[in-house]
Amino acid sequence: MNALGRRSLLQAAPFIGPFLLLYVGLLIYPLIDGLALSFHRADPFGGRAFAGLENYARLASDPVFGQALGNTFKYAVLVVPVLTAITLALALALNKPGRTASVFRGLFFSSSVLSVTIITLIWRFVLTPDAGLLAEAWEAGGREPVPFLSQPDLALLAVAVATIWWSIGLPMMLFLAGLQQIPEDIFEAAALDRANRWTTFRRITLPSLRRTVVLVVMLQTAAQLQLFGQAQLLTAGGPGGASRPVVLFIYETAFTRWELGYASAIAQVLFVLILAVTLLQFRAGTSRREP
Amino acid sequence: MKGLADRHRLTPLALAGLSLAALVMVAPLLWTVALSLKSNAELMRDSGTAFSAPYTLENYRAILQGSQVFSWLLNSLIVSLGTTLGVLALCSLAGYGFARLEFPGRRALFVLVLLGLAVPEQAVILPRHQLFADLGLHNSYPGLILPGLAAPFGVFFMAQYFRGIPRELDEAALLDGASRWTLFWKVLLPLTWPAQATLGVFTFLASWNDYWWPLISATRSDRFTLTVGLASSQMNYAQTSGLGYLMAQAVFAALPILIVYALFQKQIVGAMAGAAAR
Incomplete structure:
Protein backbone atom coordinates (compact mmCIF):
# COMPACT_ATOMS: atom_id res chain seq x y z
CA MET A 1 0.00 0.00 0.00
CA ASN A 2 1.35 3.45 -0.86
CA ALA A 3 1.81 6.25 1.64
CA LEU A 4 -1.34 8.05 0.52
CA GLY A 5 -3.48 4.95 1.05
CA ARG A 6 -1.97 4.37 4.47
CA ARG A 7 -2.64 7.94 5.51
CA SER A 8 -6.26 7.87 4.37
CA LEU A 9 -6.76 4.60 6.20
CA LEU A 10 -5.35 6.09 9.40
CA GLN A 11 -7.65 9.05 8.96
CA ALA A 12 -10.72 6.82 8.51
CA ALA A 13 -9.88 4.40 11.33
CA PRO A 14 -11.29 6.44 14.25
CA PHE A 15 -14.56 6.86 12.37
CA ILE A 16 -15.27 3.36 11.11
CA GLY A 17 -12.99 1.37 13.43
CA PRO A 18 -15.14 1.21 16.58
CA PHE A 19 -18.22 0.00 14.77
CA LEU A 20 -16.35 -2.45 12.55
CA LEU A 21 -14.64 -4.01 15.55
CA LEU A 22 -17.98 -4.73 17.26
CA TYR A 23 -19.62 -5.73 13.98
CA VAL A 24 -16.96 -8.29 13.11
CA GLY A 25 -16.65 -9.55 16.68
CA LEU A 26 -20.34 -9.83 17.52
CA LEU A 27 -21.99 -10.49 14.15
CA ILE A 28 -19.58 -11.78 11.50
CA TYR A 29 -17.62 -14.04 13.83
CA PRO A 30 -20.75 -15.61 15.42
CA LEU A 31 -22.22 -16.07 11.95
CA ILE A 32 -19.21 -18.13 10.85
CA ASP A 33 -18.89 -19.86 14.21
CA GLY A 34 -22.56 -20.83 14.03
CA LEU A 35 -21.96 -22.55 10.71
CA ALA A 36 -18.95 -24.36 12.19
CA LEU A 37 -20.96 -25.29 15.28
CA SER A 38 -23.58 -26.98 13.12
CA PHE A 39 -20.96 -29.57 12.01
CA HIS A 40 -20.06 -30.41 15.61
CA ARG A 41 -21.49 -32.15 18.61
CA ALA A 42 -21.22 -29.36 21.18
CA ASP A 43 -22.06 -28.85 24.85
CA PRO A 44 -22.54 -25.55 26.69
CA PHE A 45 -19.12 -25.79 28.36
CA GLY A 46 -17.24 -25.31 25.11
CA GLY A 47 -16.62 -28.98 24.35
CA ARG A 48 -16.83 -29.69 20.63
CA ALA A 49 -16.37 -32.86 18.63
CA PHE A 50 -16.45 -32.80 14.84
CA ALA A 51 -19.49 -34.69 13.62
CA GLY A 52 -19.56 -33.95 9.89
CA LEU A 53 -23.09 -33.89 8.53
CA GLU A 54 -24.52 -35.84 11.45
CA ASN A 55 -26.67 -32.96 12.73
CA TYR A 56 -28.13 -32.33 9.29
CA ALA A 57 -28.84 -36.04 8.75
CA ARG A 58 -30.60 -36.16 12.10
CA LEU A 59 -32.59 -33.06 11.15
CA ALA A 60 -33.90 -34.70 8.00
CA SER A 61 -35.42 -37.60 9.94
CA ASP A 62 -36.51 -35.79 13.11
CA PRO A 63 -40.33 -35.79 13.26
CA VAL A 64 -40.31 -33.02 15.87
CA PHE A 65 -38.38 -30.75 13.51
CA GLY A 66 -40.72 -31.70 10.66
CA GLN A 67 -43.69 -30.74 12.81
CA ALA A 68 -42.11 -27.45 13.88
CA LEU A 69 -41.25 -26.57 10.27
CA GLY A 70 -44.82 -27.38 9.21
CA ASN A 71 -46.17 -25.22 12.06
CA THR A 72 -43.93 -22.33 11.03
CA PHE A 73 -45.31 -22.47 7.48
CA LYS A 74 -48.83 -22.64 8.92
CA TYR A 75 -48.16 -19.48 10.95
CA ALA A 76 -46.90 -17.66 7.86
CA VAL A 77 -49.83 -18.84 5.73
CA LEU A 78 -52.38 -17.93 8.43
CA VAL A 79 -50.94 -14.57 9.42
CA VAL A 80 -49.49 -12.96 6.29
CA PRO A 81 -52.51 -12.90 3.91
CA VAL A 82 -55.00 -11.98 6.65
CA LEU A 83 -52.74 -9.28 8.06
CA THR A 84 -52.05 -7.85 4.59
CA ALA A 85 -55.77 -7.73 3.74
CA ILE A 86 -56.83 -6.21 7.07
CA THR A 87 -54.12 -3.56 7.09
CA LEU A 88 -54.73 -2.61 3.45
CA ALA A 89 -58.43 -2.20 4.21
CA LEU A 90 -57.67 -0.10 7.30
CA ALA A 91 -55.24 2.06 5.35
CA LEU A 92 -57.79 2.64 2.56
CA ALA A 93 -60.44 3.61 5.12
CA LEU A 94 -58.09 5.82 7.14
CA ASN A 95 -56.26 7.63 4.33
CA LYS A 96 -58.22 10.77 5.11
CA PRO A 97 -57.49 14.13 6.67
CA GLY A 98 -59.18 15.00 9.95
CA ARG A 99 -59.25 14.17 13.62
CA THR A 100 -61.36 10.98 13.55
CA ALA A 101 -59.11 9.13 11.09
CA SER A 102 -56.05 10.26 13.02
CA VAL A 103 -57.41 8.89 16.31
CA PHE A 104 -58.21 5.56 14.66
CA ARG A 105 -54.71 5.39 13.13
CA GLY A 106 -53.11 6.00 16.52
CA LEU A 107 -55.30 3.35 18.12
CA PHE A 108 -54.58 0.62 15.57
CA PHE A 109 -50.85 1.26 15.80
CA SER A 110 -50.74 1.27 19.62
CA SER A 111 -50.43 -2.51 20.10
CA SER A 112 -47.18 -2.55 18.05
CA VAL A 113 -45.24 -0.59 20.68
CA LEU A 114 -45.88 -3.24 23.34
CA SER A 115 -43.42 -6.05 24.00
CA VAL A 116 -44.22 -9.67 23.27
CA THR A 117 -44.44 -10.51 26.98
CA ILE A 118 -47.13 -7.88 27.56
CA ILE A 119 -49.04 -9.10 24.50
CA THR A 120 -49.01 -12.69 25.74
CA LEU A 121 -50.12 -11.66 29.24
CA ILE A 122 -53.06 -9.78 27.73
CA TRP A 123 -54.02 -12.57 25.33
CA ARG A 124 -53.61 -15.39 27.82
CA PHE A 125 -56.40 -13.84 29.86
CA VAL A 126 -58.52 -13.31 26.80
CA LEU A 127 -58.17 -16.94 25.77
CA THR A 128 -57.93 -19.17 28.88
CA PRO A 129 -61.09 -21.07 29.74
CA ASP A 130 -60.93 -20.33 33.49
CA ALA A 131 -60.54 -16.53 33.55
CA GLY A 132 -60.53 -15.36 29.95
CA LEU A 133 -62.61 -12.60 28.41
CA LEU A 134 -63.88 -14.96 25.70
CA ALA A 135 -64.75 -17.61 28.29
CA GLU A 136 -66.81 -15.01 30.16
CA ALA A 137 -68.58 -14.11 26.93
CA TRP A 138 -69.18 -17.77 26.10
CA GLU A 139 -70.59 -18.39 29.59
CA ALA A 140 -72.81 -15.34 29.35
CA GLY A 141 -74.21 -16.95 26.21
CA GLY A 142 -74.84 -20.12 28.19
CA ARG A 143 -72.14 -22.21 26.51
CA GLU A 144 -69.11 -24.15 27.71
CA PRO A 145 -65.90 -22.11 27.48
CA VAL A 146 -63.44 -23.28 24.80
CA PRO A 147 -59.86 -24.10 25.92
CA PHE A 148 -58.27 -22.30 22.95
CA LEU A 149 -54.70 -22.67 24.18
CA SER A 150 -54.77 -26.37 25.05
CA GLN A 151 -56.77 -27.84 22.16
CA PRO A 152 -54.48 -29.27 19.44
CA ASP A 153 -56.43 -27.84 16.50
CA LEU A 154 -56.96 -24.41 18.07
CA ALA A 155 -53.67 -23.57 19.81
CA LEU A 156 -51.79 -22.56 16.67
CA LEU A 157 -54.76 -20.53 15.45
CA ALA A 158 -54.98 -18.74 18.82
CA VAL A 159 -51.29 -17.77 18.68
CA ALA A 160 -51.79 -16.57 15.09
CA VAL A 161 -54.74 -14.37 16.12
CA ALA A 162 -52.72 -12.77 18.94
CA THR A 163 -49.89 -12.21 16.46
CA ILE A 164 -52.18 -10.46 13.98
CA TRP A 165 -53.54 -8.24 16.76
CA TRP A 166 -49.99 -7.33 17.74
CA SER A 167 -48.63 -6.74 14.20
CA ILE A 168 -51.36 -4.59 12.65
CA GLY A 169 -49.68 -1.18 13.09
CA LEU A 170 -46.62 -1.27 10.88
CA PRO A 171 -48.14 -2.69 7.65
CA MET A 172 -51.06 -0.26 7.99
CA MET A 173 -48.62 2.67 8.21
CA LEU A 174 -46.62 1.36 5.23
CA PHE A 175 -49.83 1.14 3.16
CA LEU A 176 -50.82 4.66 4.26
CA ALA A 177 -47.41 5.95 3.19
CA GLY A 178 -47.84 4.14 -0.14
CA LEU A 179 -51.28 5.68 -0.67
CA GLN A 180 -49.89 9.16 -0.03
CA GLN A 181 -47.50 8.65 -2.95
CA ILE A 182 -50.27 8.18 -5.51
CA PRO A 183 -50.86 11.51 -7.28
CA GLU A 184 -54.32 12.90 -6.61
CA ASP A 185 -54.98 13.83 -10.25
CA ILE A 186 -55.15 10.16 -11.30
CA PHE A 187 -58.16 9.77 -9.01
CA GLU A 188 -59.66 13.00 -10.34
CA ALA A 189 -59.32 11.69 -13.88
CA ALA A 190 -60.93 8.41 -12.87
CA ALA A 191 -63.82 10.26 -11.23
CA LEU A 192 -64.33 12.31 -14.41
CA ASP A 193 -64.46 9.04 -16.35
CA ARG A 194 -67.18 7.89 -13.93
CA ALA A 195 -65.08 4.93 -12.78
CA ASN A 196 -66.74 3.31 -9.77
CA ARG A 197 -64.93 2.61 -6.48
CA TRP A 198 -64.10 -1.01 -7.28
CA THR A 199 -62.69 -0.19 -10.72
CA THR A 200 -60.68 2.69 -9.28
CA PHE A 201 -59.26 0.39 -6.59
CA ARG A 202 -58.44 -2.44 -9.01
CA ARG A 203 -57.08 -0.32 -11.85
CA ILE A 204 -55.35 2.52 -10.02
CA THR A 205 -54.88 2.00 -6.28
CA LEU A 206 -53.77 -1.63 -6.24
CA PRO A 207 -51.25 -1.39 -9.13
CA SER A 208 -49.77 1.76 -7.57
CA LEU A 209 -49.33 -0.07 -4.27
CA ARG A 210 -47.54 -3.04 -5.85
CA ARG A 211 -44.19 -2.24 -4.26
CA THR A 212 -45.74 -1.69 -0.84
CA VAL A 213 -47.63 -4.98 -1.02
CA VAL A 214 -44.40 -6.82 -1.85
CA LEU A 215 -42.62 -5.03 1.02
CA VAL A 216 -45.35 -5.86 3.54
CA VAL A 217 -45.56 -9.52 2.47
CA MET A 218 -41.77 -9.86 2.60
CA LEU A 219 -41.38 -8.24 6.03
CA GLN A 220 -44.26 -10.20 7.50
CA THR A 221 -43.20 -13.55 6.05
CA ALA A 222 -39.70 -13.06 7.43
CA ALA A 223 -41.19 -12.02 10.79
CA GLN A 224 -43.55 -15.00 11.03
CA LEU A 225 -40.79 -17.48 10.09
CA GLN A 226 -39.08 -16.16 13.24
CA LEU A 227 -42.15 -16.32 15.48
CA PHE A 228 -41.00 -17.25 18.97
CA GLY A 229 -42.16 -15.43 22.13
CA GLN A 230 -45.91 -15.67 21.50
CA ALA A 231 -45.78 -19.46 21.15
CA GLN A 232 -43.32 -19.94 24.00
CA LEU A 233 -45.41 -17.94 26.45
CA LEU A 234 -48.99 -18.67 25.34
CA THR A 235 -48.86 -22.40 24.64
CA ALA A 236 -45.25 -23.49 25.31
CA GLY A 237 -45.51 -25.00 21.82
CA GLY A 238 -48.16 -27.44 22.93
CA PRO A 239 -50.27 -29.39 23.15
CA GLY A 240 -48.07 -32.16 21.83
CA GLY A 241 -46.00 -29.73 19.78
CA ALA A 242 -49.07 -28.64 17.78
CA SER A 243 -48.12 -24.96 17.98
CA ARG A 244 -44.32 -25.18 18.27
CA PRO A 245 -42.54 -23.01 15.67
CA VAL A 246 -38.94 -23.63 14.52
CA VAL A 247 -37.38 -20.89 16.66
CA LEU A 248 -38.96 -22.33 19.80
CA PHE A 249 -37.51 -25.71 18.78
CA ILE A 250 -34.08 -24.08 18.43
CA TYR A 251 -34.47 -22.50 21.87
CA GLU A 252 -35.51 -25.77 23.52
CA THR A 253 -32.78 -27.76 21.81
CA ALA A 254 -30.09 -25.28 22.82
CA PHE A 255 -31.19 -24.15 26.27
CA THR A 256 -33.17 -26.98 27.80
CA ARG A 257 -31.50 -30.00 26.16
CA TRP A 258 -28.14 -28.22 25.65
CA GLU A 259 -27.51 -29.73 22.22
CA LEU A 260 -25.85 -26.66 20.74
CA GLY A 261 -24.54 -28.33 17.56
CA TYR A 262 -27.93 -29.69 16.62
CA ALA A 263 -29.66 -26.40 17.49
CA SER A 264 -27.14 -24.59 15.28
CA ALA A 265 -27.92 -26.86 12.33
CA ILE A 266 -31.63 -26.01 12.71
CA ALA A 267 -30.74 -22.32 12.86
CA GLN A 268 -28.78 -22.62 9.59
CA VAL A 269 -31.76 -24.19 7.83
CA LEU A 270 -34.02 -21.38 9.07
CA PHE A 271 -31.46 -18.77 7.98
CA VAL A 272 -31.44 -20.20 4.43
CA LEU A 273 -35.26 -20.17 4.40
CA ILE A 274 -35.45 -16.53 5.46
CA LEU A 275 -32.76 -15.58 2.96
CA ALA A 276 -34.68 -17.36 0.20
CA VAL A 277 -37.88 -15.45 1.03
CA THR A 278 -35.98 -12.16 1.07
CA LEU A 279 -34.32 -12.82 -2.30
CA LEU A 280 -37.51 -14.13 -3.90
CA GLN A 281 -39.50 -11.09 -2.96
CA PHE A 282 -36.66 -8.71 -3.67
CA ARG A 283 -36.83 -10.00 -7.24
CA ALA A 284 -40.62 -9.71 -7.29
CA GLY A 285 -40.28 -6.13 -6.10
CA THR A 286 -37.72 -5.02 -8.66
CA SER A 287 -38.96 -6.75 -11.82
CA ARG A 288 -41.62 -4.72 -13.59
CA ARG A 289 -44.50 -6.73 -14.85
CA GLU A 290 -46.67 -4.97 -17.39
CA PRO A 291 -50.42 -5.61 -17.09
CA MET B 1 -67.83 14.98 -8.66
CA LYS B 2 -69.53 13.17 -5.79
CA GLY B 3 -66.98 10.36 -5.85
CA LEU B 4 -64.13 12.76 -5.31
CA ALA B 5 -65.57 14.47 -2.22
CA ASP B 6 -66.38 11.02 -0.82
CA ARG B 7 -62.77 10.04 -0.82
CA HIS B 8 -62.01 12.59 1.85
CA ARG B 9 -64.79 11.66 4.24
CA LEU B 10 -65.50 8.59 6.33
CA THR B 11 -68.77 7.02 5.16
CA PRO B 12 -71.17 5.75 7.87
CA LEU B 13 -70.47 2.18 6.75
CA ALA B 14 -66.70 2.67 7.01
CA LEU B 15 -67.14 4.32 10.39
CA ALA B 16 -69.19 1.37 11.66
CA GLY B 17 -66.60 -1.12 10.42
CA LEU B 18 -63.74 0.87 11.92
CA SER B 19 -65.51 1.16 15.27
CA LEU B 20 -66.01 -2.61 15.36
CA ALA B 21 -62.33 -3.19 14.54
CA ALA B 22 -61.34 -0.64 17.18
CA LEU B 23 -63.44 -2.50 19.73
CA VAL B 24 -61.58 -5.74 18.94
CA MET B 25 -58.32 -3.81 19.36
CA VAL B 26 -59.30 -2.22 22.68
CA ALA B 27 -61.33 -4.95 24.41
CA PRO B 28 -58.31 -7.07 25.45
CA LEU B 29 -56.61 -3.94 26.85
CA LEU B 30 -59.69 -2.87 28.82
CA TRP B 31 -60.11 -6.41 30.17
CA THR B 32 -56.48 -6.34 31.36
CA VAL B 33 -57.02 -3.01 33.13
CA ALA B 34 -60.29 -4.24 34.67
CA LEU B 35 -58.62 -7.40 36.03
CA SER B 36 -55.75 -5.36 37.46
CA LEU B 37 -58.22 -3.25 39.43
CA LYS B 38 -59.89 -6.19 41.21
CA SER B 39 -58.87 -7.82 44.47
CA ASN B 40 -57.17 -11.18 43.98
CA ALA B 41 -59.55 -12.93 46.34
CA GLU B 42 -62.57 -11.82 44.37
CA LEU B 43 -61.03 -12.90 41.06
CA MET B 44 -60.24 -16.27 42.61
CA ARG B 45 -63.98 -16.83 43.20
CA ASP B 46 -65.07 -15.65 39.75
CA SER B 47 -63.16 -13.61 37.19
CA GLY B 48 -66.51 -12.43 35.84
CA THR B 49 -66.61 -10.00 38.76
CA ALA B 50 -64.12 -7.86 36.79
CA PHE B 51 -67.08 -6.46 34.87
CA SER B 52 -68.46 -4.69 37.93
CA ALA B 53 -67.42 -2.69 41.00
CA PRO B 54 -65.90 -2.71 43.60
CA TYR B 55 -62.53 -1.82 42.09
CA THR B 56 -59.37 -1.36 44.12
CA LEU B 57 -55.81 -0.14 43.69
CA GLU B 58 -54.34 -2.76 46.05
CA ASN B 59 -52.42 -4.54 43.27
CA TYR B 60 -50.70 -1.33 42.23
CA ARG B 61 -49.94 -0.56 45.85
CA ALA B 62 -48.33 -3.99 46.13
CA ILE B 63 -46.10 -3.18 43.13
CA LEU B 64 -45.09 0.21 44.52
CA GLN B 65 -44.33 -1.28 47.96
CA GLY B 66 -41.21 -3.02 46.84
CA ASN B 236 -44.75 -18.89 37.50
CA TYR B 237 -48.33 -17.65 37.59
CA ALA B 238 -49.54 -20.61 39.66
CA GLN B 239 -47.21 -19.68 42.51
CA THR B 240 -47.59 -15.90 42.40
CA SER B 241 -49.98 -13.93 44.45
CA GLY B 242 -52.88 -13.73 42.06
CA LEU B 243 -54.38 -12.75 38.75
CA GLY B 244 -55.09 -9.14 39.65
CA TYR B 245 -51.47 -8.59 40.71
CA LEU B 246 -50.18 -10.22 37.53
CA MET B 247 -52.32 -8.00 35.33
CA ALA B 248 -51.30 -4.92 37.32
CA GLN B 249 -47.71 -5.82 36.37
CA ALA B 250 -48.74 -5.94 32.70
CA VAL B 251 -50.36 -2.50 32.93
CA PHE B 252 -47.41 -1.12 34.89
CA ALA B 253 -45.00 -2.42 32.26
CA ALA B 254 -47.09 -1.15 29.36
CA LEU B 255 -47.63 2.36 30.76
CA PRO B 256 -44.15 3.88 30.24
CA ILE B 257 -43.98 2.88 26.59
CA LEU B 258 -47.61 3.87 25.93
CA ILE B 259 -46.92 7.29 27.44
CA VAL B 260 -43.81 7.65 25.29
CA TYR B 261 -45.92 6.58 22.30
CA ALA B 262 -48.63 9.14 23.09
CA LEU B 263 -46.01 11.91 23.32
CA PHE B 264 -43.88 10.95 20.31
CA GLN B 265 -46.44 9.21 18.10
CA LYS B 266 -45.30 10.94 14.89
CA GLN B 267 -41.61 10.15 15.43
CA ILE B 268 -42.22 6.54 16.48
CA VAL B 269 -44.47 5.73 13.54
CA GLY B 270 -42.08 7.51 11.18
CA ALA B 271 -39.05 5.72 12.60
CA MET B 272 -40.60 2.26 12.37
CA ALA B 273 -41.96 2.80 8.87
CA GLY B 274 -38.67 4.35 7.74
CA ALA B 275 -36.65 1.45 9.11
CA ALA B 276 -38.95 -1.10 7.46
CA ALA B 277 -38.86 0.59 4.05
CA ARG B 278 -35.07 0.97 4.00
Missing part, protein backbone atom coordinates in the same frame (compact mmCIF):
# COMPACT_ATOMS: atom_id res chain seq x y z
CA SER B 67 -41.49 -5.60 44.16
CA GLN B 68 -38.88 -6.67 41.64
CA VAL B 69 -40.86 -4.97 38.88
CA PHE B 70 -39.08 -1.72 39.74
CA SER B 71 -35.60 -3.13 39.36
CA TRP B 72 -36.65 -4.72 36.05
CA LEU B 73 -37.89 -1.33 34.89
CA LEU B 74 -34.58 0.23 35.87
CA ASN B 75 -32.61 -2.51 34.08
CA SER B 76 -34.65 -2.00 30.92
CA LEU B 77 -34.06 1.73 31.11
CA ILE B 78 -30.29 1.36 31.54
CA VAL B 79 -29.99 -1.21 28.76
CA SER B 80 -32.19 0.69 26.31
CA LEU B 81 -30.54 4.06 26.94
CA GLY B 82 -27.07 2.52 26.79
CA THR B 83 -27.87 0.78 23.52
CA THR B 84 -29.42 3.90 22.02
CA LEU B 85 -26.51 6.20 22.92
CA GLY B 86 -23.99 3.60 21.75
CA VAL B 87 -25.74 3.06 18.43
CA LEU B 88 -26.04 6.81 17.79
CA ALA B 89 -22.33 7.40 18.49
CA LEU B 90 -21.00 4.39 16.57
CA CYS B 91 -23.31 4.79 13.59
CA SER B 92 -22.77 8.54 13.24
CA LEU B 93 -19.01 8.00 13.14
CA ALA B 94 -19.15 5.04 10.77
CA GLY B 95 -21.89 6.60 8.63
CA TYR B 96 -19.75 9.69 8.14
CA GLY B 97 -16.68 7.58 7.42
CA PHE B 98 -18.38 5.56 4.72
CA ALA B 99 -20.17 8.55 3.20
CA ARG B 100 -17.35 11.09 3.10
CA LEU B 101 -13.88 9.58 3.51
CA GLU B 102 -11.84 7.92 0.77
CA PHE B 103 -9.74 4.96 1.88
CA PRO B 104 -8.66 1.64 0.41
CA GLY B 105 -11.26 -1.12 0.84
CA ARG B 106 -14.11 1.28 1.55
CA ARG B 107 -16.50 -0.25 -0.97
CA ALA B 108 -15.81 -3.84 0.15
CA LEU B 109 -16.25 -2.95 3.81
CA PHE B 110 -19.53 -1.18 3.14
CA VAL B 111 -20.82 -4.23 1.24
CA LEU B 112 -19.81 -6.37 4.23
CA VAL B 113 -21.90 -4.11 6.47
CA LEU B 114 -24.86 -4.22 4.07
CA LEU B 115 -24.77 -8.03 4.00
CA GLY B 116 -25.36 -7.97 7.75
CA LEU B 117 -28.85 -6.57 7.10
CA ALA B 118 -29.88 -10.00 5.80
CA VAL B 119 -28.68 -11.90 8.88
CA PRO B 120 -31.53 -12.81 11.26
CA GLU B 121 -30.87 -13.00 14.99
CA GLN B 122 -31.38 -16.78 14.95
CA ALA B 123 -28.28 -17.28 12.83
CA VAL B 124 -25.92 -15.71 15.39
CA ILE B 125 -27.57 -16.00 18.79
CA LEU B 126 -26.23 -19.44 19.83
CA PRO B 127 -22.53 -18.80 19.11
CA ARG B 128 -22.93 -15.31 20.56
CA HIS B 129 -24.27 -16.87 23.74
CA GLN B 130 -21.18 -19.10 23.91
CA LEU B 131 -18.87 -16.17 23.21
CA PHE B 132 -20.42 -14.10 26.00
CA ALA B 133 -20.17 -17.08 28.36
CA ASP B 134 -16.45 -17.34 27.55
CA LEU B 135 -16.03 -13.62 28.20
CA GLY B 136 -18.04 -13.79 31.43
CA LEU B 137 -20.50 -11.19 30.18
CA HIS B 138 -23.81 -12.84 30.99
CA ASN B 139 -25.96 -11.22 33.69
CA SER B 140 -24.23 -7.87 33.16
CA TYR B 141 -25.23 -4.57 31.54
CA PRO B 142 -22.47 -4.74 28.88
CA GLY B 143 -23.68 -8.27 28.11
CA LEU B 144 -27.16 -6.93 27.42
CA ILE B 145 -26.05 -3.79 25.57
CA LEU B 146 -23.21 -4.94 23.30
CA PRO B 147 -25.18 -7.16 20.86
CA GLY B 148 -27.43 -4.20 20.02
CA LEU B 149 -24.39 -2.13 19.02
CA ALA B 150 -23.33 -4.59 16.31
CA ALA B 151 -26.46 -4.07 14.20
CA PRO B 152 -25.65 -2.69 10.74
CA PHE B 153 -28.90 -0.86 10.04
CA GLY B 154 -27.86 2.39 11.74
CA VAL B 155 -24.61 2.66 9.75
CA PHE B 156 -26.47 2.24 6.49
CA PHE B 157 -29.10 4.73 7.64
CA MET B 158 -26.61 7.41 8.78
CA ALA B 159 -24.40 6.97 5.69
CA GLN B 160 -27.45 7.65 3.51
CA TYR B 161 -28.18 10.79 5.51
CA PHE B 162 -24.62 12.11 5.34
CA ARG B 163 -24.62 11.54 1.57
CA GLY B 164 -27.62 13.83 1.32
CA ILE B 165 -25.71 16.77 2.83
CA PRO B 166 -24.10 18.96 0.11
CA ARG B 167 -20.33 18.49 -0.18
CA GLU B 168 -19.86 22.25 -0.59
CA LEU B 169 -20.26 22.53 3.18
CA ASP B 170 -17.25 20.25 3.72
CA GLU B 171 -15.15 22.13 1.20
CA ALA B 172 -15.98 25.52 2.70
CA ALA B 173 -15.14 24.32 6.22
CA LEU B 174 -11.88 22.68 5.11
CA LEU B 175 -10.90 25.88 3.25
CA ASP B 176 -11.44 27.77 6.49
CA GLY B 177 -8.84 25.53 8.05
CA ALA B 178 -11.11 23.18 9.97
CA SER B 179 -9.78 19.68 10.65
CA ARG B 180 -11.70 16.55 9.58
CA TRP B 181 -12.75 16.14 13.19
CA THR B 182 -14.04 19.71 13.63
CA LEU B 183 -15.85 19.39 10.32
CA PHE B 184 -17.61 16.24 11.53
CA TRP B 185 -18.32 17.42 15.06
CA LYS B 186 -19.16 21.10 14.56
CA VAL B 187 -20.50 21.35 11.02
CA LEU B 188 -22.05 18.08 9.85
CA LEU B 189 -23.22 16.31 13.00
CA PRO B 190 -25.64 19.09 14.06
CA LEU B 191 -27.27 18.80 10.62
CA THR B 192 -28.09 15.12 11.18
CA TRP B 193 -30.40 15.78 14.15
CA PRO B 194 -33.57 14.50 12.38
CA ALA B 195 -31.81 11.25 11.45
CA GLN B 196 -30.46 10.91 15.01
CA ALA B 197 -33.99 11.30 16.38
CA THR B 198 -35.42 8.66 14.04
CA LEU B 199 -32.62 6.17 14.64
CA GLY B 200 -32.70 6.87 18.37
CA VAL B 201 -36.43 6.29 18.76
CA PHE B 202 -36.25 3.14 16.66
CA THR B 203 -33.28 1.73 18.58
CA PHE B 204 -34.76 2.54 21.98
CA LEU B 205 -38.05 0.85 21.17
CA ALA B 206 -36.38 -2.24 19.70
CA SER B 207 -34.08 -2.55 22.70
CA TRP B 208 -36.86 -1.93 25.23
CA ASN B 209 -39.01 -4.69 23.69
CA ASP B 210 -36.19 -7.16 22.98
CA TYR B 211 -36.90 -10.60 24.41
CA TRP B 212 -34.77 -13.43 22.90
CA TRP B 213 -31.32 -12.17 23.94
CA PRO B 214 -32.10 -10.96 27.49
CA LEU B 215 -34.02 -14.22 28.03
CA ILE B 216 -30.87 -16.30 27.53
CA SER B 217 -28.29 -13.79 28.78
CA ALA B 218 -29.93 -12.41 31.94
CA THR B 219 -30.78 -15.51 33.94
CA ARG B 220 -30.60 -13.98 37.43
CA SER B 221 -33.86 -12.34 38.47
CA ASP B 222 -32.13 -9.14 39.65
CA ARG B 223 -30.70 -8.75 36.12
CA PHE B 224 -33.99 -9.33 34.29
CA THR B 225 -35.21 -6.66 31.94
CA LEU B 226 -38.91 -5.84 32.05
CA THR B 227 -39.74 -8.21 29.17
CA VAL B 228 -37.96 -11.18 30.77
CA GLY B 229 -39.30 -10.37 34.23
CA LEU B 230 -42.88 -10.33 32.96
CA ALA B 231 -42.25 -13.61 31.13
CA SER B 232 -41.07 -15.23 34.35
CA SER B 233 -44.08 -13.80 36.21
CA GLN B 234 -46.52 -15.36 33.79
CA MET B 235 -44.72 -18.69 33.68
